[in-house]
Amino acid sequence: xxxxxxxxxxxxSLAFVSYVHYASRQRRRGGHEKAAKLPPGSMGWPYxxxxxQLYSQNPNVFFASRQKRYGEIFKTRLLGCPCVMxxxxxxxxxxxxxQSHLFKPTYPRSKERMIGPWALFFHQGDxxxxxxxxxxxxxxxxxxxxxxxxVEAAARSTLADWDGNVASTFHAMKRLSFDVGVAxxxxxxxxxxxxxxxxxxxxxxEKGYNSFPNSFPGTLxxxxxxxxxxxxxxxxxxxxxxxxxxxxxxDLLGCLMQSRAPAGDGGAGALLTDEQxxxxxxxxxxxxxxxxxxxxxxxxxxxxxxxxxxxxxxAEQAAIHHANHGGARPLTWAQTRSMALTHRVxxxxxxxxxxISFTFREAVADVEYKGFLIPKxxxxxxxxxxxxxxxxxxxxxxxxxPSRFEVSSPRPNTFMPFGNGVHACPGNELAKLxxxxxxxxxxxxxxxxxxxxxxxxxxxYSPFPVPKNGLLAKxxxxxxxxxxxxxxxxRNNNGVN
Ligand code: HEM
Numbered sequence: 001x002x003x004x005x006x007x008x009x010x011x012x013s014l015a016f017v018s019y020v021h022y023a024s025r026q027r028r029r030g031g032h033e034k035a036a037k038l039p040p041g042s043m044g045w046p047y048x049x050x051x052x053q054l055y056s057q058n059p060n061v062f063f064a065s066r067q068k069r070y071g072e073i074f075k076t077r078l079l080g081c082p083c084v085m086x087x088x089x090x091x092x093x094x095x096x097x098x099q100s101h102l103f104k105p106t107y108p109r110s111k112e113r114m115i116g117p118w119a120l121f122f123h124q125g126d127x128x129x130x131x132x133x134x135x136x137x138x139x140x141x142x143x144x145x146x147x148x149x150x151v152e153a154a155a156r157s158t159l160a161d162w163d164g165n166v167a168s169t170f171h172a173m174k175r176l177s178f179d180v181g182v183a184x185x186x187x188x189x190x191x192x193x194x195x196x197x198x199x200x201x202x203x204x205x206e207k208g209y210n211s212f213p214n215s216f217p218g219t220l221x222x223x224x225x226x227x228x229x230x231x232x233x234x235x236x237x238x239x240x241x242x243x244x245x246x247x248x249x250x251d252l253l254g255c256l257m258q259s260r261a262p263a264g265d266g267g268a269g270a271l272l273t274d275e276q277x278x279x280x281x282x283x284x285x286x287x288x289x290x291x292x293x294x295x296x297x298x299x300x301x302x303x304x305x306x307x308x309x310x311x312x313x314x315a316e317q318a319a320i321h322h323a324n325h326g327g328a329r330p331l332t333w334a335q336t337r338s339m340a341l342t343h344r345v346x347x348x349x350x351x352x353x354x355x356i357s358f359t360f361r362e363a364v365a366d367v368e369y370k371g372f373l374i375p376k377x378x379x380x381x382x383x384x385x386x387x388x389x390x391x392x393x394x395x396x397x398x399x400x401x402p403s404r405f406e407v408s409s410p411r412p413n414t415f416m417p418f419g420n421g422v423h424a425c426p427g428n429e430l431a432k433l434x435x436x437x438x439x440x441x442x443x444x445x446x447x448x449x450x451x452x453x454x455x456x457x458x459x460x461y462s463p464f465p466v467p468k469n470g471l472l473a474k475x476x477x478x479x480x481x482x483x484x485x486x487x488x489x490x491r492n493n494n495g496v497n
Contacts, residue, residue, distance in 0.1 A: 038075055039073045039074050039084055040070040040074055041074035041076050042075075042076065044077055047077075048080070049076060049077025049078055049080070049082075050062075050076045050078060051078050051079050058459065060357065060389075063085065063087070063357075063383055063386055064389075067085075067383075072086065072091065073085070073086055073088070073369070081378075082377075082379070083378060083379040083380070084374050084378055084379070084380050084381070085358075086380065086381065087383045087390075089387055089393070089412070091382065092384070092416065092420060093413045093420065095361055095382055096361075097413075097420055097421035100124075100423075101124075102364055102367050103362065103363055103380055105123070105124060105360070105423065106361060106379060107122060107360070110221070111209065113225070114208065114221075114224055114228060115283050115286055116228070116278065118279035118280065119280055124422070129422075130261065131280060132426060134255050135252060135284065138184060139184070139252075139429065139430050141429060144430060144433055145333040147180075147184060148330070148331060148332065148333050149330055150180070150188050151180055151183070151434055152330060154176050155176060155434075155438045156441055157179075158179070158438070159438075159475065161175075163446070163476065164474075164476060165474065165475070166472055166473065167474075167475075168469060168470030168472055169297045169300050169301075169467075169470055169471040170466045170471060173293035173296040173297055173300075174289060176293070176434065176438060177296075178285070180288070181288040181289055182195060182198065184251065184252055184430060185251060185253050185284060185285065186238070186249075187250070187251030189249065189251070198231065201227040201230045201234070202282075204223055204224055206224075206286075207220050207223075208220045208222075208223055208224020208227070209224065210462075211224070231278070232275070235274075236274050236278065239257060242254070242257065243257075256276075257271070257272070288427055288430070288431070290464050291355055291356065291431070291464060292434055292435070294355045294464040294465065294466050295349060295350060295353060295431065295435065296438060298349050298352070298353040298467070299346065299349045299439065300442070300471060300473065301467055302349050302352070303439075304448065304450055305400075306400060310443065313341055313342050314443045314444070317439065317443050317444050318443075320338070320339070323335075327445070331437060331440060336433060336440075339436050341402065342439050343432070344405045345439070346436070346439075347405045347415075347417075348400060348404065351388045351394065351415060351417065352388075352400055353465060354465075355417065356384060356417070356464070357383065357465070358381045358382060358385065359382060359419060359423075361380045361382075362378070363376050363377065363380055364376065382416075384417070384419075387414055387416065388414075388416075393411055393414040394410070445477060445478070446476065447475075447476055447478040448473045448474060448475045449473065449474050450472065451472040451474060452468065
C-alpha cells in the first residue's frame with residue numbers, strides 16, 4: 001500500500017477514535033447535568049461575580065447570609081472563578097477526606113511563585129505524600145519533646161521584650177512563632193546573623209504576599225520576589241555548609257536534605273533538589289507564623305475578656321510554676337500535657353476565632369454531591385468557620401465557653417481548625433505546644449491591659465483575622481499572679497472548668 005494511503009487511513013482511524021471519545025464524554029457529562037443540577041446561589045456580575053460584595057463586608061457575614069438563604073451548599077463567583085461553598089461537615093469530609101483525589105489544591109500563580117512552587121501544599125499524589133512523611137517527623141511528639149526548651153526560651157524572650165511597653169499583641173506573637181519556626185527547621189543551630197537575614201527578607205516576602213501581583217520594579221510584589229531570591233541564597237549557603245561539615249542534622253532542614261525518593265530499578269532514589277528543599281523551608285515558615293500568632297492574639301483577648309477564666313487558668317499554671325520552684329526549673333513535656341483547662345481554652349479559641357475560615361480546592365472532574373453537580377475546574381470551598389459557628393453542632397456557638405470541650409468531644413468533622421484529610425495541618429501539635437508554653441509564662445509572670453478597642457466587632461484580616469491593630473496591649477511583670485496557688489501546691493481553679 002502506498003505510504004500516502006496508509007497516512008490517510010491512520011488519520012481517519014484517529015479521527016474516529018477521537019470522535020467516539022468525545023461523544024462518550026459528552027454523553028457522560030450530559031447524563032450528569034440531566035441528573036444533577038448546579039447548587040443554588042447567585043453568580044453575581046459577569047466575571048467579577050460577587051467579589052465586591054465579599055470584599056465590602058465582613059467575609060463571615062457574606063458566607064453566613066448566603067448559607068441562610070441557600071442552605072449548606074451554594075454557588076457563587078469570586079475573583080473570576082466559579083465556586084461551590086460547602087458548609088456541612090459531611091460535605092467537608094467528602095472533599096477533604098473520602099473523595100480528596102477528585103479535588104486538587106489550588107492557589108493563585110502569584111502566591112505559588114512567592115512561596116515557591118515546590119512547597120508541599122501546592123501538590124498532591126506521590127510528591128506530596130513524600131514531603132508529608134518528611135515534615136511529620138520533626139513536627140511529631142518525639143521531636144517536639146526535645147524542642148520544649150527552645151519554645152520556652154522564645155516565649156520568655158518575647159514577653160521580656162514586650163514588658164513595660166504598649167505593643168501589638170499580634171506582632172509580639174509573630175516574633176515568637178517565627179523564632180519557634182526557625183528552631184524547628186534549623187534545630188537551634190542558626191547563628192544570629194543568619195537568623196536576622198532570614199527574618200529581614202522573610203518580612204519583605206510577607207508584605208508582598210498580599211499585594212497586587214505587579215512585577216514592576218519598586219512595587220511590593222517586585223520587592224518580595226527579590227527578597228525571596230535572597231532567602232533562597234541564604235538557605236543554599238546553609239545547606240552547602242552542612243554538606244561541607246558532613247553533618248546534615250536531624251532537624252527539619254536535615255530531614256529534607258537527606259530524603260531520597262523510593263529507589264527504582266535497583267538504584268538509590270533521587271535526593272530533593274536545593275530548590276525543592278528551600279521552597280519547603282519557606283513554605284513551613286509561612287504556614288507556621290501568622291496562623292499561630294493570630295490564634296495566640298485571640299487567646300490573649302479572650303483571657304482578658306473573661307476574668308474568672310483567666311483566674312482559673314492562672315491557678316492551673318501557678319501549680320506548675322510552683323512545682324518548678326517559681327520557674328527556676330524548666331517546663332517539661334509532661335507538664336505541657338497536663339494543662340487540661342488551658343488546653344480547652346486553646347481549643348475554644350481556635351473554634352471561636354476560626355483562623356482559617358475556609359480552604360480552597362479545585363474539582364479535577366465533574367463531581368456529583370447530594371444530587372448537585374460540581375463541574376470540573378470549579379473551586380470548592382469547605383467553610384470551616386460556618387461549621388464551627390453552627391448551633392446544630394456547637395450549642396450557643398457565639399459564646400466563648402471552653403467547658404464545651406470537657407463535657408463531650410465535638411461530633412466527627414465538625415471541629416476542623418487544622419483542616420482534615422491528606423492536607424490537614426502537620427504542625428498542629430507544635431502550634432498547641434507553643435500556645436501552652438506562652439500562656440504558662442504569660443499568666444504566671446505578667447498582667448496586661450488592652451489599649452483601644454478590644455471588641456470582636458473590629459476585625460482585621462492579615463489575611464488571618466486579628467482584632468483591630470493586632471490588639472494593642474501593655475504588658476507588665478507581676479510575680480504575684482503565681483502565688484494564687486495553695487501552699488501545698490494544689491491548684492485552685494475558682495470553680496471554672
Ligand atoms: C494555630 C496555628 C495553625 C493553624 C490554625 C493551622 C491550620 C492549618 C490548616 C487548616 C491547614 C490545612 C489547609 C488545607 O487543607 O488547605 C494547614 C496546613 C498546613 N500547616 Fe498549619 N496551622 C497552624 C500552624 C502550623 C504550624 C506551626 C506549622 C509548621 C510548623 C504548620 C504547617 C502546615 C503545613 C506545612 C500545611 C500544609 C500541609 C499539606 O498540604 O499537606 N501549620 N494548617
